[in-house]
Amino acid sequence: MDTARGLPLEIARLDKHYADRSGTRRGPRQVLRGIDLEVEAGAFVTLIGPSGCGKSTILRLVAGLDADFSGAIRVGGVPIRGPDLSRGMLFQEHRLFPWLTVRQNVALGAFHSGLGAAALDAHVGGLLERVGLAHAADLFPSQLSGGMAQRASIARTLAGNPRLLLLDEPFSALDAFNRLALQLELERLWLRTGITMILVSHDIEEAVYLSDRIVVLEADPGRIRTVVENRLPRPRDRVSPVFNALKARLFEALHVETGAPPAGLADPAHTPEEAIR
Ligand SMILES: Nc1ncnc2c1ncn2[C@@H]1O[C@H](COP(=O)(O)OP(=O)(O)O)[C@@H](O)[C@H]1O
Ligand SMILES: [Mg+2]
Incomplete structure (x- = not known):
């Protein structure tokens, strides 16, 4: 381990409004409602959810780039007061x-x-x-x-020397091979340093590969729908049945259609071996 050690993050009853600029509504618009999240020191947590559900807003608030919120955000047990290099941020x-x-x-x-x-x-x-x-x-x-x-x-x-890294879809503009390589490197960095990682991703496989816990958000207003714990041992095998079972759970939690037929209607004639022959 490096000298850097992860800092714990605690978010409690977080609400966030943005001033309405559309002219069609009255008053501010609520973009986050009642976010409660505890991240232990050194954990790897991913936030996933549809565009506009407030993922970047959460990271910006934790980074201290926006102080206009209600509720509590504590890093290392201390309420945040503006940006600080102990909380590093990476963008797309x-x-x-x-x-x-x-x-x-x-x-x-x-x-x-x-x-x-x-x-x-x-x-x-x-x-x-x-x-x-x-x-x-x-x-x-x-x-x-x-x-x-x-x-x-x-x-x-x-x-x-950050002790908490806030990663806002850092790999989503990369080609698939670079993305896989950087996911591996990020995992190694995390294992070696113990820096607490908060990753925003819309890539379900990336979330399952990297995180200890996956927080599924929904929009309007942004809130936590469900939290999926991921105890798969590392290194993780992306093509193993358990890995895919966890992916399937996330597709379901996100209400994404995978193309799977309803239970009982699967075509029994097609084994994987037959399908790729
Ligand atoms: N500075 C801002 N002013 C007004 N509305 C904003 C601002 N930033 C984001 N929003 C709105 O807040 C909601 C959440 O945005 P964001 O956190 O960027 O979502 P995500 O990262 O999940 O796609 C969106 O509806 C977005 O349009
Ligand atoms: Mg975003």
């Missing part, structure tokens, strides 16, 4: 500064650290090594592939 887009190299972007993530030049260099070098970008340190963001840019963005966030 890499958000790197285009005029800085990878190394400079990552160094910026540690701007507060007070490290001298040599120590900062070593810190940044270690992070680039860790995300597999040592060879790309002097490239600019425009010279990176999508997967490399997201790796750089991860390194920049890690540079601040």
Whole structure:
């Protein structure tokens, strides 16, 4: 384990309204209602739910980017007061500064650290090594592939030594192979550091692969529909029957049609072996 240790997160009776800008309604619109969520230090929790159910809003509130809410949000037992590098955030887009190299972007993530030049260099070098970008340190963001840019963005966030990571669909703009690779790397990072992870995803397989607990949300107003515990041992086998059974449970919780016929109507003639012959 690294020196970083995960911080616990506690959300209690969280309500959130946004001012109505459509002109068709009166008063503010409620986007989150009664969110209660406890995440133990070092846990990996995924929030999943339809677009607009308030997933990003929850992360922004926990990050301290928006202080306008009612209820309680505590990180490490302390009510949040504005953004803090102990709570790192990753987005779908890499958000790197285009005029800085990878190394400079990552160094910026540690701007507060007070490290001298040599120590900062070593810190940044270690992070680039860790995300597999040592060879790309002097490239600019425009010279990176999508997967490399997201790796750089991860390194920049890690540079601040976060103890809670808020990940807002960080892999959803990547191609399938990069997504699988980064899921593995995120899992390794989590196992090694014990950083608490709160992932927002709309990818059911990603949620089952990575998380200890999957919080299923519904919209209008955003609220928790159900919580699915995931005790599958790691490393997880994406094609195992238990993995697929858990996926099926989530499809059901999300009310997603999988194409499966109603019980009793399955075609008994088709075994998997026959189907792929
Ligand atoms: N700054 C804002 N002002 C007004 N409404 C917003 C703002 N941000 C998000 N919303 C609305 O709040 C709801 C939840 O948004 P969001 O948290 O982005 O959902 P999700 O990430 O689950 O797709 C949506 O209906 C969205 O349109
Ligand atoms: Mg969102």
